[in-house]
């Protein structure tokens with residue numbers, strides 16, 4: 001059986017790496033500029049974290065990680081800020097990041113790995129750097145499968161939509177269609193110990209719920225799973241709720257439902273006011289551990305070193321920015337089957 005080895009560009013805390021490893025791929029190293037990701041990346045995945053910009057790397061640097069004879073996978077999830085709705089309104093501020101997908105393409109040209117995968121927000125396809133990336137792959141003879149996916153179709157208990165590209169020089173490979181029943185919030189986090197707002201579980205420092213102000217406590221008590229703030233008594237509503245517009249205005253200050261996948265975990269997923277992040281029945285927002293599990297991280301994934309405090313903003317950003325490990329696992333399983341077929 002051929003061995004697949006990988007390097008993960010823009011590796012963050014290792015969501016993609018964790019999933020690829022579960023599929024049997026040996027991830028040798030990850031590159032990221034954010035040093036706080038080093039501890040979670042290395043302690044959970046046994047791969048080396050290199051604090052270095054992808055823009056400074058060469059194909060020769062990457063080649064050093066792979067063993068002779070291994071099938072080489074270059075994986076990466078370039079920062080999606082340039083492609084997010086928010087960034088579209090202030091593109092100029094983020095212009096430096098537009099080049100990062102181009103740097104990924106440059107490294108593919110220099111390394112010529114057998115396999116490539118890239119994950120991003122669905123809107124990536126509206127932008128020129130994405131089309132340059134695909135052009136590079138096709139000119140180099142890669143078979144490319146690129147599509148928008150619904151994470152819930154692959155056993156992730158979350159309504160997240162992502163864009164996944166897989167490419168191979170060994171022949172055509174593609175993501176499978178949806179499989180298995182959708183996992184629900186109950187399936188994922190129903191077993192966790194109960195907590196009040198502001199409490200931390202004694203055995204897991206990540207199972208901690210943000211405190212709520214007295215008015216927000218009244219609001220969550222008035223919220224039904226799957227309901228909206230429009231059902232609250234008038235005195236609990238604020239002018240800012242009434243001023244909200246657009247498709248998502250009903251999904252702030254709201255509880256998730258037990259029997260459905262969760263909404264997309266954002267970097268603010270621990271915050272009752274920023275999405276449907278209220279627990280289905282306990283009067284609090286979801287904890288950092290619940291958010292990580294809803295992203296399909298293993299139940300015991302470590303985000304901060306022993307003795308360090310898990311700060312909501314810092315860990316929320318790690319969780320919300322991650323590729324769901326289960327999505328990485330599905331991609332990894334496709335590559336493993338593909339390489340075995342090609343052997």
Ligand SMILES: C[S@@+](CC[C@H](N)C(=O)[O-])C[C@H]1O[C@@H](n2cnc3c(N)ncnc32)[C@H](O)[C@@H]1O
Nearest residue numbers: 010011012014015016032033034053054322323
């Ligand atoms: C969407 S996150 C990646 C998530 C990660 N793949 C995971 O699965 O957990 C994007 C990452 O790109 C990193 N980043 C931004 N600019 C970078 C650069 N020039 N070189 C390397 N990493 C960079 C950020 O620090 C962030 O961790």
